Amino acid sequence: MRQLSIIILYATLANAIPDGSTKRAAVEKLTSSKNLLQNPGRVRTHFVPPPFNFPPSRQSPPHSDTKCEIIPEHFGLCYGMEYTRMRLPNLLGHVTMNEVLQQSSSWPPLVSKGCNPETRKFLCSLFAPVCMKGIETSIPPCRSLCEAVRDDCSRTMRKFGFSWPEILNCTQFPQEHAGMLCIPEDMSDLPTIPPKVCQPCRQKQALQLLKNKFCSFDFVMKVRVKRLSYDNEETRMVIRTKKTIRWENTRPRIRKNALWMRDGLHCTCSVISNNKKSYLVTGWKIDQKLVVHSIMKWNRRNKRVIKRLKRRKC
Numbered sequence: 001m002r003q004l005s006i007i008i009l010y011a012t013l014a015n016a017i018p019d020g021s022t023k024r025a026a027v028e029k030l031t032s033s034k035n036l037l038q039n040p041g042r043v044r045t046h047f048v049p050p051p052f053n054f055p056p057s058r059q060s061p062p063h064s065d066t067k068c069e070i071i072p073e074h075f076g077l078c079y080g081m082e083y084t085r086m087r088l089p090n091l092l093g094h095v096t097m098n099e100v101l102q103q104s105s106s107w108p109p110l111v112s113k114g115c116n117p118e119t120r121k122f123l124c125s126l127f128a129p130v131c132m133k134g135i136e137t138s139i140p141p142c143r144s145l146c147e148a149v150r151d152d153c154s155r156t157m158r159k160f161g162f163s164w165p166e167i168l169n170c171t172q173f174p175q176e177h178a179g180m181l182c183i184p185e186d187m188s189d190l191p192t193i194p195p196k197v198c199q200p201c202r203q204k205q206a207l208q209l210l211k212n213k214f215c216s217f218d219f220v221m222k223v224r225v226k227r228l229s230y231d232n233e234e235t236r237m238v239i240r241t242k243k244t245i246r247w248e249n250t251r252p253r254i255r256k257n258a259l260w261m262r263d264g265l266h267c268t269c270s271v272i273s274n275n276k277k278s279y280l281v282t283g284w285k286i287d288q289k290l291v292v293h294s295i296m297k298w299n300r301r302n303k304r305v306i307k308r309l310k311r312r313k314c
Contacts, residue, residue, distance in 0.1 A: 065089075066138070068131035069097060076233050076265045077104045077111070078124040086128035087138045092167065100127055109228035109235060112268045114195055116152035118145060118186060125183045126168075135181070142182035146170035159274035160227060198235075198267035200283075200292045207305060209294065210282060215314035218285045220246035220306075221256070222298055225272055225279065235264025237292075242278055245306055246314070250285055260289045271295055280306070 068085045071078055075097075078086070094100045104127045111120045122141050129138035147170045154164045174180040214220065222243040229236045237259040244256070259281060261269070272279065278298035283291050296302060 066136070071128055072097065074232065075101055075104070075128070076230065077108050077120070078128040081121075081124055081128070083130045085131040087131045090129055091126045091138050091140055094127070103127070105231060106229045108230035108265045110153060110156065112195065112198075112235070112264065112266075113153070113156050113270075114268050115156045116149045119149050119153060121183070121186075122146060122149045130183075139181050139183060140173050142176040142184045143170050143173040144176055145183060145185040146173050148185050159276075160225075161275055195268045196266070198261055198264060198269045200261055200294050201267075201269035201271045203271065203296065206294045206296050207302065210280075210296075211305065211309065213282075213293075214246065214309045214312060217246060217282045217293065218248040218250070219244070219256075219290060220280070220282045220309075222278055223259070223281055224275060224277070226275055228272070230265055233263060233265050235261040235269075237261065237272075245310065248285070254285055254288055254290060256290070258290065259283070259292050261292050261295075269295070271297060 066087050066089065068087055071081070071084055071086050073079050088097070088100070089095045090100060092103065094103055104123070107123050107127075111123070116122075122145050125139070125141040125145075129140075132139070146168065150164050150168070150170055157164065174182045176182060176184045210220075221241055222245065223239040223241050226238045226240055229238070239257060239259055241256045272295065280296045280298050280302050281292055281294070283293040285291070
C-alpha cells in the first residue's frame with residue numbers, strides 16, 4: 001500500500017494546481033477544500049457529494065476544536081498504519097481515545113476476514129483520520145473506497161447477522177476528483193500479501209492432534225459462534241454451546257459463553273464462515289479465559305472421532 005500522505009495529495013491536487021503555482025496558491029487550494037468540507041452547503045451546485053450526514057450529536061466540531069494525537073500501540077485496528085498521528089474528534093464523532101478504542105473493537109475481525117485488502121485503510125480513515133500538517137480538518141475516505149469495501153465485505157457481514165451500517169452510507173463521502181480532499185481506493189496492480197492464518201484455524205492434522213491430545217485439553221466443545229469482537233490483540237468469540245464433550249473442572253469456575261484466540265487481530269480464520277454452522281473447538285483455561293487451541297467445522301467424521309474419544313478414560 002502506498003504511503004497515505006502521498007495518496008491523498010496526488011489524488012486530490014495533481015490536476016487541481018496549475019504548473020508553476022506557488023506554495024501560497026497550494027495552501028489556498030487546501031484551505032478552500034478545508035472550507036468545503038466544513039460548509040458543503042455553500043457550494044452545493046458545484047459538488048455532487050452531499051454533506052456528511054452523521055447524526056448531529058456525532059458530527060465533528062469546527063477545526064478549531066480538533067486536536068492531533070499519537071495513535072497508541074494498544075489501538076490495534078489502526079496502529080502501524082502509514083501515519084502515526086490521528087485527529088480527534090474523528091469522523092464518527094468519537095471525542096476521546098477511550099471512546100475510539102471501545103467503538104472500534106468490533107471491526108478487527110472483519111479486517112482479518114480479508115474480504116477487501118483496503119478494509120483497514122477505510123475503517124481507519126474514519127476511526128483514526130490522518131492528521132496532516134497544514135490541513136486542519138479530518139480527511140474522509142473517497143466514495144469509491146467506501147463502495148469497494150462495502151461491496152466486498154457486506155456478504156461476509158451478513159453471514160454473521162449484520163448489515164452494512166447506515167452510518168457508513170457511502171453516498172455521504174465525496175467522489176474522487178470532485179475538488180475535495182479524500183482518501184482514494186488504491187487502483188494499482190501491486191499484488192497483495194495474504195494475511196497469515198491463525199494457528200487454531202490451520203486444519204492440517206487438526207483431527208490427528210485432537211486424537212493425540214484429547215485428555216490434555218481443558219475443554220472440547222461443539223459450539224456456534226454468535227459474534228466476533230476484538231480486545232487487546234485477541235479475538236473474542238461469543239458462543240452458544242451446543243454440546244460439552246470434555247470439561248476439566250477448575251476453581252474458580254469459568255462460564256462457557258466466550259472463547260479467546262490469541263493474536264487474532266493479525267491473522268485470518270476462514271474456518272469460521274457464519275453464525276449458523278457448528279464448530280468443534282478445543283483448548284485450555286488460561287487466566288480465567290477459554291483459550292482456543294484448534295477450531296474445526298463440525299462434520300460426520302469429527303462426530304465419529306468424538307464418539308470414540310469419549311470412551312477414553314482421561
